[in-house]
Amino acid sequence: MIQEESLRLAVEQPVLEPVVTGAGPTPIITPARVEDRSTTREAQPEAPPVQAGLSEAALDQKPVPTRSPFATSILGLNLSIEELQAQEAALEQEFSARFRRAVAATRETLSERLDTVFQGLKQIDENLLDELEEALIAADIGVATTQQILETVRRGIARKQINDLDALKQAIKNELLRILRASANQGVASETSVPEDVLPYVMMVVGVNGVGKTTTIGKLAQRIKAEGNEVLICAADTFRAAASDQLAIWAERTGVPLIQQKQGTDPAAVLFDSLKAAKSRGSDVLIVDTAGRLHNKSNLMAELEKMKRVAGREVEGAPHETLLVVDAVTGQNGLEQARQFLKVAGVTGIVLTKLDGTAKGGIAVAIANELNLPIRYAGIGEKVDDLVVFDPELYVNGLFE
Template identity: 50%
Template sequence: MGFFDKFKISRLKEGLAKTRENIKTKITKLVKGRTEIDDEFLEELEQILISADVGVQTTLDIVDKITERAKNERYASEEDLNNMLIDEIQKMLSDARDAHVVDFDAPLPSTPYVILIVGVNGVGKTTSIGKMAYNYKTAGKKVLIAAADTFRAAATEQLEIWAERAGVPIVGQRQGADPASVVFDSVSSAVSRDMDVVLVDTAGRLHNKIHLMEELSKIMRVAQKKVPDAPHEVLLVLDASTGQNAINQAKEFMKSVKVTGLILTKLDGTAKGGVVIGISRELNIPVKYIGVGEKIEDLQIFDRQKFIEALLK
């Protein structure tokens, strides 16, 4: 394991500190001195997972799986019991390694690779775009940001700050301009400048779902005039600290657009990071990136094994 891998794991543990304290401390106490699973154990486990905002249904699924395994397996130590818990919780997380690119340094199937970023205002959409841009550039990709959230005041200015931090160009227009026009200009520029990645910011309002759907559809159609298979990805940004409300937001957006992956932000600010498990399980959409801090390097590729180990080991 290299220095940067160790650094990322260290930052992951730091970012998950509040959730880790909430889950690991209680589970360590739960398994201490036990080598078997009984009703009392299952009831306490259920309470621990629900308190971490894993979600009721996902929690019940985990408990059912553990109950089933307990019928056929024996545990010689606390460590055996803990490893079984880790194994079952990990299985609840959808694998992000699907047909879409996850690693920032991975070869792209086509260029420019257009990624649409959606999510309500205040979830960390702007910062996530800046951090993604930084990661792609650090990996050697040429990146352009499209400031297509022309509805919210100062949205472009905030994005410009992050573009400058990441060291990548940005294309934007005045407040109130047609978002599709911004996207057309951005994708056209990306094609002419031989860019690798285009990150498209979008408006975050949900009060008018019909209008949102029409706007996103128009953005896609306009992008396809220059890049026929765009967008290659639609990533939904969710604030992990909002817990189960994040799942409701996701369901609303999924009515308007086909979401290919999730970005979970603000995990460092909540003790209920177990929502990552519930979201992944309930929505059947992979969590691809997680935000574990405010620094530009604090957006990490989601690795379900490392995530669970950071919580429970």
């Protein structure tokens, strides 16, 4: 579903004027792209403008199908393999640095506290393990996960595999990585790996109000669009007055169409219209906002179940992914939210927001371990491109380096 169009990502799609309909059930579409996608593409000029800095030889080459987790912003450019590799290396280095900065506060809580505990000690004893337990819990890794890590450490000590402080720290890193990787392996196929005959790929986004759900949807839409996909947003949170207005701002900012209706409309009806629109346009991905009224679980469960039935009836296997947005600042409260939404909404993955603004980033490990849910994305800043694919290795290395 990634489109192979020359310089596609270097050209911004124009933001067209919104269509505002009158009263009634007809959805408002923002921006106003109601024509079929194939028709739209035929109207585009055959020869896109030449990007500054590209040589004629580079432009004559065929697109290189190589893909890297760090190369999404350069997919589709007619660069040589060497140029692609150089840009990917630069992107990887930048991405690593950004991720490391994002977990700085958690690193200070965990790694630097461990360094203080280890300072001057020459042997591993129960007093040291008690200090280690306090450090892990302070980083919001959670009591249950902390006890599991300590049990692994004790087994390593008993087997003479851990006999110094460096080996102890490495054992902790290895266990954190094992937990995060195990949950990642349980994740569903992402929008970039789903078969091309499944269109649109439907992503439902759930979460309590105030965790950054709307912002996450906007950033997610921008990211998936930048990977070469046609994206559509469904504003199905019709109970919160500001929800649709906030999404409309993000839709205009990112140039992604939005389907919305008046406040109080049945969310399933908005989703139905969005699915029809996505299929008629040939959209690759449909991102669906939902209400965040967790305090009224019975109504929310009934609402989500109805939406799932509508989605599954219109698109095979939909919703293909249900992402829960969790505010990392909430720490263990985020774990409880995840536990409740897992029961109500059948969550398949986590978006951890505000990771850069808390010392409680260990909640990622707690959620992955106790609920076996993969952390799919992490918010590491306020910019539109500061929603990144969560990388267990970068996360753990960032905590200890």
